Amino acid sequence: MTTIDVLVISNNHSSRVTYAGALAGYGYEVAETPSFSEAQALLHTSRAPQTIVIDLKFSTTHAGAFIDYVRRTIGRDDIRIVVIGGNRSEEQAVSSVGANAFLYRPVQLDNLVHSLQWKASRSTVS
Numbered sequence: 001m002t003t004i005d006v007l008v009i010s011n012n013h014s015s016r017v018t019y020a021g022a023l024a025g026y027g028y029e030v031a032e033t034p035s036f037s038e039a040q041a042l043l044h045t046s047r048a049p050q051t052i053v054i055d056l057k058f059s060t061t062h063a064g065a066f067i068d069y070v071r072r073t074i075g076r077d078d079i080r081i082v083v084i085g086g087n088r089s090e091e092q093a094v095s096s097v098g099a100n101a102f103l104y105r106p107v108q109l110d111n112l113v114h115s116l117q118w119k120a121s122r123s124t125v126s
Contacts, residue, residue, distance in 0.1 A: 003029065003046075003047060003050075004029050004030070004031045004042075004047050004048070004049040004050070005023075005028040005029045005030065005049065005050050005051065005116075006020075006023050006028045006029070006030045006031075006049055006050070006051045006052075006053060006116060007030075007031050007032070007033065007039060007042060007049035007051070007052045007053070008020045008023070008030060008031070008032040008033075008053045008055070009032075009033055009034075009035075009036065009039050009052065009053065009054045009055065009058075009066075010032075010034065010054070010055035010057060010058075011034050011035070011055075011057055011058055012055060012057045013034070015055050015057065016032045016033075016034065016055065017032065019032075019053060019055070019084075019107075019112070020032040022109050022112070023053075023112070023113070023116070026113055028116070031047070031049065036058070036062060036063075036065075036066040039052070039066065040066070040069065043070065043074060043076065043079075044074075048076070048079070049079065050078075050079065050080065051079065051080040051081070051082060051116050052070070052079060052080070052081045052082070053082045053083075053084065053112070054066070054067075054081065054082070054083045054084070054094075054099075055084045056083055056084060056085035056086070056090055056094070060085075060089075060090050060093045060094065063083065063093075063094055064093055064094055064096075064097045067081055067083075067094060067097045067098050067099055068097045068098065070098070071097065071098035072098075077098075080100045080101075080116070081094075081098065081099045081100050081101075082099070082100060082101045082102075082103065082112070082115045082116070083099045083101070083102050083103070084102075084103045084104075084105060084107050084112075085102060085103075085104065085105065086104065086105045087104075090102075091104075100115075101115045103115060
C-alpha cells in the first residue's frame with residue numbers, strides 16, 4: 001500500500017481537485033477528502049499522511065477542532081498541517097491550536113510546494 005505524502009481537505013470540490021492535481025504534478029502522492037471525518041479515519045491507517053493541507057472554506061471552528069484532534073487527541077506532532085485561508089483572524093485561530101503554516105488565498109502553487117518542502121529540510125516545528 002502506498003503511503004500518502006499530502007492529504008488535501010476541502011469541502012469545495014474545485015479547490016480540492018486543483019490543489020491535489022497540482023501537488024501530484026510535482027510528484028507528491030496525494031489523497032483528497034471533502035470532510036474532516038473521512039480525514040480522521042485515514043489518520044488511523046497505515047496510509048496516514050505526512051502533511052495535511054486544509055482549505056478554510058470550512059469554518060475556522062471545525063478546522064481548529066480537527067487540528068486539535070491531530071495534535072492533542074492522537075498526538076501526531078509529526079504531521080505537518082498547512083492551512084489556506086483568507087484573513088489574519090483565521091491564521092491566529094489555527095496557529096494557536098497547532099497549524100504549522102498559513103497561506104493566504106489566492107495561493108501561489110510555488111508557495112504551497114515550498115510549505116511542504118519546509119518539513120523535509122527542518123527537524124523542528126515552530
